[in-house]
Amino acid sequence: MRILILDDADQDRAVAENAIRERDAEIGRTDAVMPFERLYLFAGWRLEETARDLISPAGRRVVLTSSEFDLLLAFVRRPGQALSRDALLGTLRGREWTYFDRSIDTLVARLRKKLAGGADRPPRVRSVRGVGYIFCAAVAKICQGGQSAAA
Numbered sequence: 001m002r003i004l005i006l007d008d009a010d011q012d013r014a015v016a017e018n019a020i021r022e023r024d025a026e027i028g029r030t031d032a033v034m035p036f037e038r039l040y041l042f043a044g045w046r047l048e049e050t051a052r053d054l055i056s057p058a059g060r061r062v063v064l065t066s067s068e069f070d071l072l073l074a075f076v077r078r079p080g081q082a083l084s085r086d087a088l089l090g091t092l093r094g095r096e097w098t099y100f101d102r103s104i105d106t107l108v109a110r111l112r113k114k115l116a117g118g119a120d121r122p123p124r125v126r127s128v129r130g131v132g133y134i135f136c137a138a139v140a141k142i143c144q145g146g147q148s149a150a151a
Contacts (some may be wrong), residue, residue: 023099040076043124045115047076054114065093069112071104075125075135084132089116 003151038049044057052069054062064072073082074091085104092107108125124137 005122006116012071026121039142040073041140041142041148042076042079045070045137049073062114064114067107071107071111072115076139079135079137079139082131082134088132100150 040047040049046055047053047057052064054064054069054072056062070092071088074088088104092104112123112125124135126134126136128134
């Protein structure tokens with residue numbers, strides 16, 4: 001079993017963990033290393049990248065489509081950074097699109113609705129005229145082993 005990870009910084013660690021898992025499987029050990037887990041925390045929400053789950057501040061699982069999840073993941077990986085529609089569409093599994101394609105706007109609207117916390121809270125995804133969108137919440141990235149880093 002081979003695991004391919006797109007994030008270059010984590011590639012060496014994943015290869016090492018996979019080699020340990022393969023060796024453990026060869027000698028019949030059942031307590032092999034657990035897979036690498038990434039969590040993103042923002043405004044009380046928890047995004048679990050490996051499980052592809054979004055957990056609300058109330059502890060409820062929020063159902064996201066595959067595209068909504070990928071879009072949210074792109075936002076939490078680059079908080080506070082304006083992302084163009086072109087860049088966001090490119091993250092959605094290489095989907096073909098045209099210059100006048102507004103499907104990203106519909107997808108952002110659906111994601112905003114699912115992340116809405118009431119009228120008294122500012123939107124977590126803000127439009128930037130002529131550019132695209134920006135994720136406004138502070139994000140903490142939690143890695144396997146309890147290591148954390150501000151994203």
